[in-house]
Amino acid sequence: MTSEQKLPVQAIKCPASRRREALLQLAAAYDPAQQAALSAAVKAMYNQPDAQWDGLWITIEAGQLVSAIWVQPLPMNMAQLWLPKELSSERSVHTSALLRAANAWVNVHNIRLCHLVLSPHAPASEALLVEHGMQRLACLEHLTVSSKRRLMMHEAIPLSLQPLSEFSQSEQLALLAAVGQDSLDSRPLRDVLSVEELLAGFYQQDSHAPQHWYAVGYQEVVVGVLLLAPRPAQGGWELMLMGLTPDWRGKGLGRSLLNKALELAQQAGVQEVMLGVDDANVPAKQLYREAGFVRYAQQRLLAWKGGGKGGGAAK
Structure with a gap:
């Protein structure tokens, strides 16, 4: 040489x-x-x-x-x-x-x-x-809004919140799976992750979990899930997951649930609420725009996907 x-x-x-x-x-x-x-x-x-x-x-x-x-x-x-x-x-x-x-x-x-x-x-x-x-799984838009903002509602929809910790693990997994059914967020990711892996990922992302995690009720039926996570470094709360089961979508409950999330943050003294949404999820993005959310960052999610079977739910 x-x-x-x-x-x-x-x-x-x-x-x-x-x-x-x-x-x-x-x-x-x-x-x-x-x-x-x-x-x-x-x-x-x-x-x-x-x-x-x-x-x-x-x-x-x-x-x-x-x-x-x-x-x-x-x-x-x-x-x-x-x-x-x-x-x-x-x-x-x-x-x-x-x-x-x-x-x-x-x-x-x-x-x-x-x-x-x-x-x-x-x-x-x-x-x-x-x-x-690596494969591209999603393009994420990161949005933020003041916790004082609210969506206009023609009629208030009374939703109830029950701590998710009061549900058994099997009930939590079944609820997450139902909320993820036909979701428009990160479909390639849902093809890989099981619902158990999804739940473990949420725990990994939230050191306070499940303190601000809720099952959403309406008319004495569990209709969705709301996961909020304090983000002290960013000076606010993150809306990690807000979703409804398929039978209860398109009825105005999503607007009421978003208002409920903002209300919880404001009551806790939190000034800002942030979230990440898949760029492909046009209905969700429209809802957040109506609520006054503005984009502050954009990121792409890429991954090496290994073996095994997924088939879980996602936000």
């Missing part, structure tokens, strides 16, 4: 001695909001054995750590991918090496779904991720 020839870049599992350096590299790749989410993910792993960091990969050149990628383990054999810092075109081979290593790791461990959220200013292009086997 001549002095001008170089060995191909190889991604290696990050040794414990370089873990902090690798995580700092990852943090540098993200905007403040995503840095906060990465920090929370890392903190949740503090007391985990080294084997749990098996999905952290790095590339090294001349003894220096150049780039890093992390497959963060999640419940139900799922994972989230944290992308490397954007590199110059001359060093993009490091990014490709890391993506190949992460994809292979996901396949070897039969991860059901390894996802990432890609913002318009993400460190890697969607084309590059698709080139390495």
Whole structure:
């Protein structure tokens, strides 16, 4: 080999001695909001054995750590991918090496779904991720509104809320499955995730769960579900899931339920309510626009999809 020839870049599992350096590299790749989410993910792993960091990969050149990628383990054999810092075109081979290593790791461990959220200013292009086997699952619009806003109603519809924790697990799963039936949100995702995996994902996203989670009642029948989650870092609450079972859609209950969610937030002293909605869900987007929601961000959800059967529900 001549002095001008170089060995191909190889991604290696990050040794414990370089873990902090690798995580700092990852943090540098993200905007403040995503840095906060990465920090929370890392903190949740503090007391985990080294084997749990098996999905952290790095590339090294001349003894220096150049780039890093992390497959963060999640419940139900799922994972989230944290992308490397954007590199110059001359060093993009490091990014490709890391993506190949992460994809292979996901396949070897039969991860059901390894996802990432890609913002318009993400460190890697969607084309590059698709080139390495990722599939686009959804385009999400993130909306926000003052908790003081309300939808106009010709006639008030009296809905009741019962803590979801008062229902058995089987009842909760059946309700989520019914709400997800024929949903317009993230259909490719629902083809992968079971309803059990969906519920586990909501718990993973909400450290206060199920404190603000409710089953929705109307005329002594359970007709839907409402999941709210405090987001102190963003200064508000997130409406994680608001849905009705098929028989009760198109009757004005959705408008009343959204008003109920805003009312709960206002009563708790929360100023802003935020949510994410699939760009393909035109009826939901229209409802939120009428309520005064405005878009503050847009993201794309991509994933490597593993084996096994899904068939669950989604928002």
